[in-house]
Amino acid sequence: MTSPLEQKKIRITGPSVVTANRTWDGIVIYRTARQGWSADLSEAAIVRTSDEARALLTEAEADDVGAVGAYIAPVEVKDTGAIKPGNLREHIRSEGVTIDLPVPA
Amino acid sequence: MYAYDELDRTLINERVSEFRDQVKRRLSGELTEDEFKMLRLQNGVYLQLHAYMFRVAIPYGTLSSKQLRRLAHVARRYDRGYGHFTTRQNIQYNWIKLAELPDALADLAEVGIHAMQTSGNNTRNVTSDQWAGVAPGEVEDPRIWSELLRQYTTLHPEFSFLPRKFKFAITASEHDRAAIKVHDIGLRLYKNAEGETGFEVLVGGGLGRTPFIGKTIKSFVPGRDLLSYVEAILRVYNQYGRRDNIYKARIKILVHELGIEKFAGEVEDEWLRMRDSALTLDEAVVEEIRSRFTYPVYEQLPHMPDELRKAAHDPLFEAWRSNSVAPHKVPGYAIVTLSLKPVGGPPGDATAGQMDAIADLADKYSFGEIRVGHEQNLALPHVARRDLPALWRALDKIGVATPNVNLVSDIIACPGLDYCSLANARSIPIAQELTRRFANHDTANLIGKLHVNISGCINACGHHHVGHIGILGVEKNGEEFYQITIGGRADEHAVVGALIGPAVPYGQVADVVEDIVEAYLALRERPDELFIDAVKRLGVEPFRERVYATR
Numbered sequence: 001m002t003s004p005l006e007q008k009k010i011r012i013t014g015p016s017v018v019t020a021n022r023t024w025d026g027i028v029i030y031r032t033a034r035q036g037w038s039a040d041l042s043e044a045a046i047v048r049t050s051d052e053a054r055a056l057l058t059e060a061e062a063d064d065v066g067a068v069g070a071y072i073a074p075v076e077v078k079d080t081g082a083i084k085p086g087n088l089r090e091h092i093r094s095e096g097v098t099i100d101l102p103v104p105a
Numbered sequence: 106m107y108a109y110d111e112l113d114r115t116l117i118n119e120r121v122s123e124f125r126d127q128v129k130r131r132l133s134g135e136l137t138e139d140e141f142k143m144l145r146l147q148n149g150v151y152l153q154l155h156a157y158m159f160r161v162a163i164p165y166g167t168l169s170s171k172q173l174r175r176l177a178h179v180a181r182r183y184d185r186g187y188g189h190f191t192t193r194q195n196i197q198y199n200w201i202k203l204a205e206l207p208d209a210l211a212d213l214a215e216v217g218i219h220a221m222q223t224s225g226n227n228t229r230n231v232t233s234d235q236w237a238g239v240a241p242g243e244v245e246d247p248r249i250w251s252e253l254l255r256q257y258t259t260l261h262p263e264f265s266f267l268p269r270k271f272k273f274a275i276t277a278s279e280h281d282r283a284a285i286k287v288h289d290i291g292l293r294l295y296k297n298a299e300g301e302t303g304f305e306v307l308v309g310g311g312l313g314r315t316p317f318i319g320k321t322i323k324s325f326v327p328g329r330d331l332l333s334y335v336e337a338i339l340r341v342y343n344q345y346g347r348r349d350n351i352y353k354a355r356i357k358i359l360v361h362e363l364g365i366e367k368f369a370g371e372v373e374d375e376w377l378r379m380r381d382s383a384l385t386l387d388e389a390v391v392e393e394i395r396s397r398f399t400y401p402v403y404e405q406l407p408h409m410p411d412e413l414r415k416a417a418h419d420p421l422f423e424a425w426r427s428n429s430v431a432p433h434k435v436p437g438y439a440i441v442t443l444s445l446k447p448v449g450g451p452p453g454d455a456t457a458g459q460m461d462a463i464a465d466l467a468d469k470y471s472f473g474e475i476r477v478g479h480e481q482n483l484a485l486p487h488v489a490r491r492d493l494p495a496l497w498r499a500l501d502k503i504g505v506a507t508p509n510v511n512l513v514s515d516i517i518a519c520p521g522l523d524y525c526s527l528a529n530a531r532s533i534p535i536a537q538e539l540t541r542r543f544a545n546h547d548t549a550n551l552i553g554k555l556h557v558n559i560s561g562c563i564n565a566c567g568h569h570h571v572g573h574i575g576i577l578g579v580e581k582n583g584e585e586f587y588q589i590t591i592g593g594r595a596d597e598h599a600v601v602g603a604l605i606g607p608a609v610p611y612g613q614v615a616d617v618v619e620d621i622v623e624a625y626l627a628l629r630e631r632p633d634e635l636f637i638d639a640v641k642r643l644g645v646e647p648f649r650e651r652v653y654a655t656r
Contacts, residue, residue: 069152099523
């Protein structure tokens with residue numbers, strides 16, 4: 001659960017994506033290979049080297065209007081090609097809270 | 106209730122217009138996030154894991170039914186139908202959209218609610234005893250002084266860019282329900298030997314990464330000198346507080362490093378220069394604020410009405426009454442705590458439906474007034490004792506009559522890693538599991554008063570340091586672990602808890618708490634020796650032994 005604040009010190013050690021929150025509504029988004037954003041992790045661009053990660057992050061950070069707080073996050077790429085979040089923090093960001101939300105009345 | 110004057114209303118409305126313009130400029134790209142961040146934080150808007158989080162102030166924990174309905178409306182219209190009451194008398198919405206925030210703020214402003222002082226390196230929402238104005242034996246309603254400080258500090262230019270955030274808490278009762286000893290400035294209102302009303306001023310308390318219990322800097326400051334004295338403290342802090350290291354920027358670090366005597370000397374020097382200035386409070390100013398608080402016209406009612414006598418035969422009612430109903434300063438009335446800690450529920454959450462229903466019940470039974478406590482429960486402060494049975498039935502229907510106030514399942518918990526971008530570990534699921542383990546009311550009653558506080562990171566929003574049992578989530582190699590402390594407390598005898606041993610994994614936390622409780626039950630001298638007293642008598646060792654002997 002590495003904080004984004006500590007990110008600059010980190011060199012990636014496995015497949016990673018760039019993630020952020022969408023500016024107008026705050027939802028979790030991922031940088032795609034088409035220089036855009038998607039709310040779907042499966043559409044995220046996967047980077048495998050530190051240089052690739054930094055380049056993707058730099059590109060993502062340039063979109064200050066569309067996204068807030070971009071950072072590199074680890075993922076697992078399954079044999080099937082499916083992309084899964086690489087830690088609990090990212091799992092929660094991707095899949096939602098681990099508790100049942102209060103039932104609105 | 107306090108009625109805002111024209112100045113307050115204008116200020117709040119202007120604030121909405123300003124923020125609407127700022128949001129518009131941010132969304133158009135005219136403002137960068139770096140430029141916008143401070144502006145949004147000054148309006149209580151954080152960015153969390155899944156969305157923006159909007160923190161709304163409930164100054165000194167007082168709400169009208171109209172205001173609570175509006176909080177419900179915001180939850181329903183702009184969020185996901187619920188809100189989370191925090192440990193500093195705020196409410197947080199977890200799913201709000203930036204584009205809709207100006208509308209939400211505007212809706213709140215219509216009923217005198219705002220989000221100023223809920224974020225940023227300024228003076229934060231002034232908190233107080235949730236029983237203020239109705240607690241028996243209270244010197245005076247501390248909300249008068251809370252409101253005075255709120256007005257004085259709001260947007261005060263000298264307090265808007267402090268080294269770090271700054272929190273006040275005020276109590277006027279011997280028993281401290283406002284946790285004043287763990288605030289940057291804690292104020293205890295009392296009468297001195299000469300019969301004068303004034304404040305014991307404590308400074309440098311706080312939790313977080315480096316917990317400290319506040320120290321008395323001045324044993325008596327007359328009410329008329331309150332503003333000049335706290336301003337002197339803030340000036341010394343502003344001058345000497347560290348801005349180079351966020352972890353050392355709170356006033357508690359300055360007080361600790363200088364020592365309370367030297368710090369007090371600096372404050373005294375500053376104060377003597379400004380004591381007899383425009384900051385000296387004229388009684389008319391205090392009276393003006395006092396006059397804007399309205400109080401119910403109480404009836405003369407019996408202490409033991411027939412309704413209560415009959416209901417006493419119902420063991421479920423009696424369990425609730427003995428747990429959640431407290432004496433009121435006026436005979437025939439009571440203070441009722443509404444538990445926001447249902448078995449299996451997230452501590453402090455209330456749905457829009459519950460908020461609306463509580464507002465209706467406040468109108469019917471509590472002169473339209475609701476209180477919010479730092480323990481993340483609500484209270485109805487003016488309930489006629491004859492109405493208690495009917496109120497209980499209504500509260501039970503909406504799920505806020507769990508008779509667990511001050512018991513092991515009345516857990517304080519921060520949002521943790523389920524929501525918070527600072528968290529290392531989850532808090533809410535730990536709390537939920539504990540409420541299930543201790544769901545049996547007879548068992549919880551047998552255990553007695555026991556505060557469990559949970560934080561998902563070292564920032565300690567869940568006040569783990571001062572929980573009788575404190576649980577702190579940490580990360581170890583990508584896994585959630587939890588450090589357990591015991592013996593902490595946040596009241597007038599406040600103390601920071603002691604660590605019992607190595608952190609335990611997520612799946613063992615509830616077992617460890619059960620072990621600690623079982624050890625207490627076996628070791629207590631008599632049934633009425635509270636957990637906190639047993640820990641003080643025995644120390645950590647017997648509990649450590651019990652927890653780690655088989656782990």
